[in-house]
Amino acid sequence: MSDSIRLMCKSLRLAYVSEIYETIPFDSPTQYLQALFKEEFRLRDQAKVQRLIKNAKFLDSKSLSNYEWNERIRFPAQIDKDSLMSLDFIKQKQNVVLIGSPGTGKSHLATGLGRKACEMRYEVRFYRVSHLIEQLEQAFKQDKLASFRKRFEKVDLIILDEMGYLPFSKEGSELLFQLIAEWYEQKSLIITSNLEFSQWNRIFIDSRLTAALVDRLIHHAHVLTFNGGSYRLLNALSKAR
Template identity: 70%
Template sequence: MLTGAPGTGKTHLATALGREACRNGFEVRFFRVSDLVDQLDRAWQDGKLRNFRNKFKTVDLIVLDEMGYIPFGKEGAELLFQLISEWYEQKSLMITSNLEFSQWNRIFSDSRLTAALVDRVIHHAHVLNFTGDSFRVKHALSNQE
């Protein structure tokens, strides 16, 4: 789990670690969380949720980027919870977020679902918290001087 302010390099690190895992023969998938929830919603509405979930059978590492940037509806939150629960202790999961766990209720409207999801995500996790200024803002300000 990589947390911290926007622009502190979480996505770059997650991407680099995912690429390194690929180079070492691991099957990796990378999703923006909002895109994954959209795909889950579509698969559920089309009656193809089982087929969608089966696509992850051989995947070793799933990178979920930008957890918390866009809140989702109740169904999307429940579908994402279901998927992460399936992966729990079966797959490696890397999540980037600009929110602390205590703020995840903003994305998942149900506090019990949020607590259960956080419980699964942090159980065996290494949490890296990035602090400091945004690289992009810092770089833009240095160019103005």
Template identity: 65%
Template sequence: MEQKQNVLLLGSPGTGKTHLATSLGLKACERGHEVRFFRVADLVAQLEEALKGGTLGRLKRQIDTCELLILDELGYVPFQKQGSELLFHIIADCYERKSVIVTPNLEFGQWNRVFGDNRLTAALVDRLVHHAHILAFTGESYRLRHALSAVQSPPSHSVER
């Protein structure tokens, strides 16, 4: 965080990206840093609502106070042009001023499906990957594996009728 570096945790759902991002955020809080955590779709909705309500500046100042911004679940919901541009400005404002952790479920080449604009997507990726640690999460979903193991191995106790 002192060097304003980013962390990109890429991978499929259920592979531990949010868990690690949350743990890093908690550790930063324990060390006295201000952290903000948003699901990306929720942040975009808040930004759009603030723009409509005339409070966008206030929301941006609140976000600006943090030293670490965690953006979870990028790639699940595509955005309209306005939402993409608002999110771009948040990330651009963070560039080289604070650390950002992002947990996308898409490879970089697929991000334009979320943002809908190739130039904006390229500029966004460029800012995020510069000074970034990129970790790829592979394997199957922990939640799916846990659910399947529960189905495959019935409880050890049974009820007779």
């Protein structure tokens, strides 16, 4: 590979041609150029997906390919497994709320849907709710709340994991409410929680704020309930036998 070819590819913003041009079979000039540019586009697209997955900041590599669907997951009437996995709810700017006991597969499903969204070229962000609250409070104290909120302008899907595992301060609750209110009908949310909506007063101190938040979340939402015990506990017990 000559330096001149590498420099020309860089100038033309051809990220991969200089690396792959010798590997492309040559039958004719037209065929060669088509195959070369097709591979350039494929590698660019592959890199974009990996960049989206990295930017999403998932906590693990779980995906839908190894998710165990079962009859204990109850779907609402307006959606089923296939329509959920199609991610049409993102196009419609609708929400998905996954409610059930810890260890029943909610976070795995949320992560899997988020990873597939990245593969479909959507901008995704994943947060443990407690961590998001910490970042919001810190941004507020440093007078950087406006710039923090701007981070989500081009985001299509936000995943809020473990809503209800830890209570929030009054300030944290209000900051989260403001953020979700701003996303209302503008973005899609996936929320996992171990608490039914009627119990969210445990984490949001103000009952009126809780009612307003729930109202916004469920207005355009598909609520899935996860019944039964913890998969993690059952798996641990089976290995202990």
